[in-house]
Amino acid sequence: MPPRSRPRLIITENRPGARWRAVLLVLVWIATVAVAAWSGARWASPDAGALRDGLDALQEEHAKSLQRIDRLIQKQTTLERSAQVERDAARALQDTLAERDAELASLRNDVAFFERLAGNTAQRQPLAVHSLSLEPLGDGGWRYLLILTQNLKKAAISKGSFTLQVEGSQGGALRTLEWTDLVQKPDAAALPFSFKYFQQIEGSIALPPDFIPHRVRVNVRSNQGQTEQVVPWPDASSSGVS
Known part of the structure; x- marks a missing residue:
């Protein structure tokens, strides 16, 4: 039988201080880095406050x-x-x-x-149309205000009646609306008046939707005779028209 081999012994030197020196070196490195970082920040921003x-x-x-x-x-x-x-x-x-x-x-x-x-x-004047004003009421309706006058010396009372006619155009043709057309009553009679010096008469008339008025003709009949006055349309501020 071959002889048994003897176990080999390895002898190492036990240095307990080497491990602590390594740990100390790491701690010193960490502290150095921290100081360097703080110093850098301090020098980079000296006036941070x-x-x-x-x-x-x-x-x-x-x-x-x-x-x-x-x-x-x-x-x-x-x-x-x-x-x-x-x-x-x-x-x-x-x-x-x-x-x-x-x-x-x-x-x-x-x-x-x-x-x-x-x-x-x-100036002494017989019965006359002093003025005629017209104001729209809407939907083809118009309000009129007619003033009749006379100033004859020792004038008697004037009595009579009047009607209106409106001259204009409709559908491209000339047309005259009679009193019965304006008041929309086929049997409408002339309106009466009676005064010594003057009288204001109010009323309303209606025009067809497509009718274009040009002028108004006022026809007056009285015990002094007949007179007619043409007034442009509209004449809302006329006074003493002739």
């Missing part, structure tokens, strides 16, 4: 600016509303003044009318 203070100041100023903007917007809105109120008031005042001017003009016309009618120097 001042920057934070400046940023806080900017944010505070920004907030104040926003507040000032809000106040300015509110002030502008208030001014715009005040301006609108003033414009509305001015427009209303203009409308009122226009109405007053129209009323004054009407009163002046009335005064002049009465002065001409009753004044000592007024």
Whole structure:
């Protein structure tokens, strides 16, 4: 039998301090890296505190600016509303003044009318059509106001009747609407009147939808005779037409 081989013994040197030195080197490296990082950040931003203070100041100023903007917007809105109120008031005042001017003009016309009618120097005239005004009512309807006058010295009462005719065109052809057409009554009679100096007569007439009026013919019959007056359409402000 071959002889048994003897076990080989390996002898190593036990160095417990080597492991601790490795751990210490790692800790030193970590500390060095941390110090280097802190130093880098410190040198890269030496005034970080001042920057934070400046940023806080900017944010505070920004907030104040926003507040000032809000106040300015509110002030502008208030001014715009005040301006609108003033414009509305001015427009209303203009409308009122226009109405007053129209009323004054009407009163002046009335005064002049009465002065001409009753004044000592007024020209003496027999029965006549003083004016005819027309105002639309809608749907082809028109309101008329007829004023008949006379100012003869020691005039007696004028009695009679009148009718209206409207001359115009319809469907491209000339046409005259008679009194019965205007009041839409086939048997309509002339309207009566009776006065010593003047009389206002109101009424309404109707026109066909496709009728275009050109003029109005006023026919008056009285105990003084017959008179006829042609008035352009419409004549809403005529006075003393001839």
